[in-house]
Amino acid sequence: MADYRIAVIAGDGIGPEVMDEALKVLCEAEQEEGFSLEVQAFPWNSEYYLEHGRMMPEDGLDTLQTFDAILFGAIGDARVPDEVTIWELIMPIRKGFRQYVNFRPVKSLPGIPSPLANGEDIDFVIFRENAEGEYSDSGGRLYAGQEGEIAIQNTIMTRTGVERITRAACRYAEEHGLGKVTSATKSNAVIHANKLWDEHVRRIVEEEFGGLQFEQYYVDALAAYFVQRPQSFDVVLASNLFGDILSDLGSGLVGGLGLSPSGNINPEKDYPSMFEPVHGSAPDIAGQGIANPIAQIWSAALMLEHLGEKRAAGRIVKAIEDVLAEGKVKTRDIGGTATTREMGSAIGEAFKNQTTKATEG
Template sequence: MTHTKIAIIPGDGIGKEVMEEALKILNSLQEHDSSLQIETTIFPWSSDYYLKHGRMMPCNALDILKEFDAILFGAIGDARVPDDVTVWELIMPIRKNFQQYVNFRPIKSLPGIASPLANGRDIDFVIFRENAEGEYSDSGGRIYQNQPQEMTIQNTIMTRIGIEKIVQAACDYAYKNGKTKITSATKSNAIIHSMKFWDEHTRRILAQSSTALELESIYIDALVAYFVERPQDFQVVVASNLFGDILSDLGSAIVGGLGLSPSANLNPEKAFPSMFEPVHGSAPDIAGKGIANPIAQIWSLALLLGHIGRSDLEELIVHAIETVLREGIVKTADIGGQATTAQMGDAICQEIIKMNLAARGV
């Protein structure tokens, strides 16, 4: 029996609403599984916190979070606070300081969710996005503000070790899950320094791999078109921070929308806590209405449980989500229904309970 500590950061908008449903699932799992000992601590770090304290989280927040095994995050964003403040004072410090260099996003067809791109064939691939450097680097600046010669520089930072780690993580996943092909997103015909560097080291890591993996490098402009034209052709996609961010949201859209898609910000070595979050934002237009889809948040919890060694519970949650969607009785508005956030959470929770009882022969 392992005691696990999870930090909960609901954040803003619908983040608070969908987090309630994820915690409902977690509590239910613990009630029916005495071996699952998880202690949760909720932190109110959000735009409201910023407006009260002038910062998104306390000065010692990273020291606090470092003592946890994992972080479950909701969403961030509020019209009262600039987006660059909410991102660079909350999400980015956690990702970068905790060396969460893998952003893992599954792109998977779900039963009961029609995709115009499926053409009768399931879509099932994953994206490994480099998450700690690349285009999202705080390097650069602006000079001559409000003058005709005003200029700005935003630097992309790519390191050999950073590329090595994300590509190796993609290769390790491919080997473990029986995949045979890695697709690399590039633009080395135009971005001749950083992306040629990316290509060189991606090829080198694949060549050194102990398993036979096919590597295809595709220019990002063509790759987004191929995602639409032939999404079933992909298995494992590896990309830089910006390219991976764009491809991930496109991938979510082609299988049903952002309300269904989870993500994991991983420190594979587990030297620091990893963070799990839905890919959607705080959706201020629907916040407080109780109609947000909680599936992405619940699935993110499933990824967290898999990360801490409970792949059985990860599979259980995903199976429950698929069963509820296949039955099609309970659907939130984003997927063609009228169910509330709580009703969707309840339906998944009840399915998990039912599966748990069936597994015990009750």
């Protein structure tokens, strides 16, 4: 019997291409580290929608709930509105499985220059509240098409939601020996929802995690500090919208979206968590075999870490770093000419070479 059952949703565009490479590296990890994976793929994407009128079957969440984790590719197709692909596939999974942590590492990689690093490595993580906040399906439109048309979009923040994302961020900081948590807010203007955020973030940190340094910035100033002094952060804590924007800025600091993984995590493991690259489906390069698979492979490493296979996860990240440090294999987005498959194969070889070097040593 498999140690872990993994649901794979490759999605649209470059999703299947980068997913193939992640699965190859996972196979290497499985063989070398002694655990087993039972992988089942689901064809839930825009083609599925065009054929069936929905992004996944009615019992899709029930099916996924039987798995230990979900490895997701990318979604998006010009033939299907974005609100359909997002709100009928990604959002039901995130919200239905209480994946209230969106976890994004922001980390300098060898051979990937950053104009903002100033010769020093950047290494921090972002904890984005992932289940409520500004991305809540609450509101509506009145008088559509008329001169007096009105749109209302409500932000939903709950004390429970703020408390649990704060605890998750602080526990991570403690477990990884990180000293500081930085909270993003805009409570000078968003005076109801963000004041609730401020009050309970500060209370949880001070009452339950007194050993951590705590700081709070308005999100516009924090975005500027990301640019001016990115090395000064350890764990950044933000609401859904603010965390989404700051995360992409963080990706830009260290090489771009093609290198950036993420996890949508249910820390209690009552439901499966979902791991996906930050980039989209990139239809302009789909089918050309030139997409960078690093973000997908790194997302698979985050999945293994969540499942408890920390050694395997660390080895995958080290393999990515080794390939980039050598500099011989790079995809076009990072200044090379390698194909998607060549990059995936190079990372797989680097993973295996770690065992060879250890044996020789």
